[in-house]
Amino acid sequence: MPPPNQPTQLPGQQLPARENGQFKKLVRFYEQKQYKKGLTAGREILKKFPNHGETLAMKGLILSSMGKKEEALENIRNGIKNNITSHVVWHVYGLWQRSERKYDEAIKAYKKALQCEKDSLTILRDLSLLQIQMRDLDGYKETRHQLFNLKPGQRQSWIGFAMSYHLLGDFDMAQSVLEEFRKTQQDRPASAPDKPYDNEHSEFLLYQNLVLRENGQYEDALRHIQTHEKDIYNKLTLAEIKYDLYMRMGTNDRAETILRDLIERNNENKKYYYMLEKCLNLTNIDDKTKLYENLMEKYPKADAPKSISLQFLTGTSFAKAIGLYLQRGFQKGVPSLFQSVKFLYATPEKVQIIDSLLATYLTNLTKYGTFETPSNIENPTEENEPATSLLWLQYYLAQHYDYLGDIKKAFQYIDQALSDTPTLVELYMFKAKIFKHAGDYQTAASWMDEAQLLDTADRFVNCKCTKYFLRANQIHTALEVAGKFTRENSSPAEYLREMQCQWFELEIAQAYRRLKKYGEALKKCHEIDRHFQEFIEDQFDFHSYCLRKMVLCAYVDMLNLEDHIKNHRFFRQAAEIAVEIYIRLYDHPPSEEDNDKNDNLANMSAADAKKLKNKLRKQQMREQQEKQKQIEAERRKKESQRHRNKEDGEEEKVKEDEIVAEKLEHCEKPLEEAMRFLQPLEDFSGNFVQTHYLGFQVYYRRKKYLLMLRCLKRMKKLDADNAKFHSCLMKFLQLVQSEPMTDERVRTLIDDELKAFGVKQGDSYRKVEEVNAEFIKNHSNSLTHRAEAAKIMLLINPADNIKAIEFVTSLDSNFIDQNLKTCSNIYESMQMGEYGSIESSTLEKYRLACGQRWPQANIFQINPTSTFDQSQPNSSCDSQINGGGGGGGATSVN
Known part of the structure; x- marks a missing residue:
């Protein structure tokens, strides 16, 4: 200063x-x-x-x-x-x-x-940085104007002044300033006409063109890009801009020429092929087929045109094309082959064709060593396929049947592949995935651990293994696995937090929530929230840097990104977890949770209670050891930091306020804390039904009628048939009927909206029982809708929940959504008391019924064990090589 x-x-x-x-x-x-x-x-x-x-x-x-x-x-x-x-x-x-x-x-x-x-330049510059940080665009324009008047000879003064108008939407003024500045730039020397400008001038020209395009001046933008084409370094961006301008002006033939050049430059970019279809106005399948045949002939090694053509081909043409595509993948041994064609599984007819081809290939490879049946079976002349083709076919078949929900066949093919090739990491990883889809997270984690032991230097496999252990709620083991790639002499959890590894923090938050350690789960959610706040604050350093280095288009993109940074799925998922937990803490304060644990111990037999106490004691010991490790690592870190700060030239970093899990769990006002996460959800993730469902739950408990009504309207707009929308509407209808409302204006507004919802006719409200019965009739084949309707039945008559329990625990193959996820959610809701007090015999009966349908799912097992007669995976692949290639029994890595 x-x-x-x-x-x-x-x-x-x-x-x-x-x-x-x-x-x-x-x-x-x-x-x-x-x-x-x-x-x-x-x-x-x-x-x-x-x-x-x-x-x-x-x-x-x-x-x-x-x-x-x-x-x-x-x-x-x-x-x-x-x-x-x-x-x-x-x-x-x-x-x-x-x-x-x-x-x-x-x-x-x-x-x-x-x-x-x-007239202090330093203060004005600092003020402008804060104004753009806070998006005070009017103030930013005034400050940049002052800086421009004080230092009109500086490039940053011109650019900052122009950008202030651009961000406010005054494109004409921004373009006028930019053009005046461009005229001040020195022309190329006549002695070196081919010498280009520097890269900063190139970026300036691209930014000037961006302003023209955003203002809708497409002809001027095209004229500008043609005039200064030789001065722009980024030829790829230049070509894409010219294509866009030609298309907007209707000059498709020139746009096609540019696209052909772009495809020549990168024939694996699918975006260019779609752009070419749009440019040629291709809507007929025959025309598309002819186009892609020519492209495949011109670029025989390119995968993109082959993959795109599979989208619109049907019948015999599709069968031929997909056959060649799959055969090529099996021959080359492409592990991601299934992922590249998974989009085809949305069409049942194409799935049948693929299934038929796979069966034919398996038969022919087993018998003859070729994909097609030899013309002369007794004396075949066709060359045999590589020996690995059968392996990758089996791997694909396992993925194929796993995706279709046939778990037994998926296990059959993956085990067959494992018995033939017990050293391929992908096979172990996918077997773990099959167990995960079957609900057996414990065995899935053990198989993923086996894959990780086969290649300890692979960071991707290590991350997958860590995630699977977290899905199995084995947090301590997951941290040990993750610690193989973290900094030495530091806690893995602390290191991953410093590195802002948000997928890990989300998974561990979900694990803590499943274990009902709500404080620890909230701590991770708050850490993710802090990460996003840091993202917003980190942009501060780039406001002056980008103007100085002239990366102006990237700077505008960054500002737009930062304005919507909290619509990222990581923040959305963390916020949803936090709001759900705070609602849970409001309904059931921690003291009640402790009483529930004591009641559970009292209801258990002496042997089961002893086992549970021992398990809890061991778990507490592990947590204490982990905390001690973190404390020791933090102490060493502080000592190292103090040693570095002995040098006078380095600024000491101030530690942020520590997030204490216990304080979060025992917060005095959970609903107010929930609003901290709910508000960004409503601002940035308003296109998700779950956002407004959580909003309704919070406002329902706070008795905010108009805010509840707003959530209902948004839910209806997104999905009027959503089961959660129905349950929220019924709760609101009952609340309006039972609670007196003093403000007549609010009552009138609510009545008008309820008429639009169809739950009020004339001056009278419809009965909740009547609307709920109609809802059940309209969605009789949906288990998800029955589960929400059962909650309304319980809301109507809290004293008698037997009928609601019988209604929700009915299992029928005619239900369109009777799957492991839906039944698991119902079972967890019953355990958490969302359907009132339930007798243990009723809960056990439902558990056994679900356990018969999904025998591997851990949630429906008292002591999780694999139902398949398979040996537990070993710590190395030696047993597989010696003839033990099989499956995996459940293991406890606790």
Whole structure:
């Protein structure tokens, strides 16, 4: 930060020449991060002038950088009191507020500083950065205008001024500024006409063209791109822009020429093929077939045209094309072959063709060693396929039947492949996946661990193994596996948190929720929320960097990304988990949860209670050991950090407030905490029904009628037949009928909307029982809808839940959604008390019925064991090589 340009006029605030030189050194020491020297210089000044405001402020700024926040703030405030008219003290106060991430307060401080020194470039630049960070676009435009007037000769002044208009949508003014700036650029020397401009000028031209295109000036944009084509380095982006402009102007023949060149450049980019179809206006299947035949002939090694043609081909043509595609994949041994054709499984006719071809290939490869039946069976002349073709066919068949839900056949083919080739990692990984789809997460984790042991240097397999152990709720083992690729002498959990490994934090949050450790689950959700807040704050460093380096198009993309960063699926999933847990904590405070555990122990037999107590004790010991490891790792980390900070030139990093799981679990106002996650969900993930369902649940408990109504309207707009929408509507209808409402305007508005929902006719409300019965009749073949209807039956008559339980526990093969996931959710809801108090015999009966349909699912087993007669996977592949190739029994890695 520069020293003041003019000495202040307050008495005692103007330093003599010697102390003024010391103050300049103090500022320089701060800028060079030599904090100890800066403090020493500050003390020397304050010995003679203890009330010098600017020195006190600078001392506070240095102390803040060293982590002494309270002492720093005290010094800065004293500096302001002693010299309130100095722009330096206000600038320092703004810097302190910015370091505390209080951007609004920092902007106010900068504006105060500008009142004292209106033409300070440093303050104006800092203010502009905060304004664009906070998206104060009007203020940003004014500040950039001031900077432009003060420094019209700087490139950044022109670009920042133009961008301020661009972001506000004033494209004409932005283009006018950019064009004036372009005219000031030096032309190419006549002696070197072929010499291009530098890359920064190329980026400027692309940005100028972007503004023209966003303004809808397509002809001007095309003329601009043609004029400056030789000055633009990024030829790929240039070609794509020209294609887009030609298409918008209806010049399809020129667009086609560009697309043909793009395909020649990268014939695996499917986007170019779709663009070519659009350019040629191809809607007829015959025309598409002819086009792709020509493309496949021209690019015989390209996979993209072959894959795209499978989408529209049918009948015999499809059978021939998919046959050649699959054969090529089996011959080459492509592990991702199934993933590349999985989109075809949405069409039942194509699935039948694929199934028939696979059966034929398996028979012929087994008998004759070829995909097709030899023309002369007794004396075949066809060359045999590679020996690995059968292996990859078996691997594909396992994936094929697993996707179709035939678990037994999937196991049959994967076991056959494993017995022939017991050292292929992909086979072990997919067998684990089959167990996962069957609901046996314990055995799935053990098989994935076997795959990881075959290739310990593969990070992808290690991540998969970690995820599978977390799905099996074996958190301690998952951390040990993940620790193979984390930093030495540090806790794996701490390292992964520092690296912002969000998939891991999501999985571990879900594992803790399944284990009913709600505090730990919430801690991970809050950590993910903190990551996204860091993403938003990290953009601060790029506001000045991007203007300086002229990466303007990328900068605009970054601003758009940051504006919607919280619609990312990682944040959405974490927020949903957090809101669900907070609702659970509101309905069942932690003390009640503890009482439930004690009741469960009381209802158990002595032997089962002893086993459970031993299990809980061992689990507690493991957690204590893990916490001790984390404490020790944190201690070593702090020592190392202190050692590095002995060097005066490095700024000490201030540790963020620790998130304590116990405090989160025992929060006083769970619904208010839930709003912290719910609000971003509603702002950025409003196209998901689950968002508004969770919103309704929170507002229902807070008795916010209009907000509940808003959630209902949005749910209906997204999916009127959704089972959760029905249950929410019935709860709202009953609440409106039972609760008195004093505000007539709100009552009128609600009545009008309920008429639109069809639950109010004239001046009378329909009965909840009547609407629920009609809903059941309309969705009699859906188990998901029956489950929500049962909750409404319980809401109508809480004292008698027998009928609701019988209704929801009925299993029938005619249900369209009677699957493992649906029944697991119903079983968990029954265990958590969402259907009222249930007798243990009723719960056991449902568990046994589901266990017969899904015998491998851990959730329906008291002691999870594999129903297949297969041996447990060993710690290495030696037993497989010696003849043990089989499946995997359930293992406990706890």
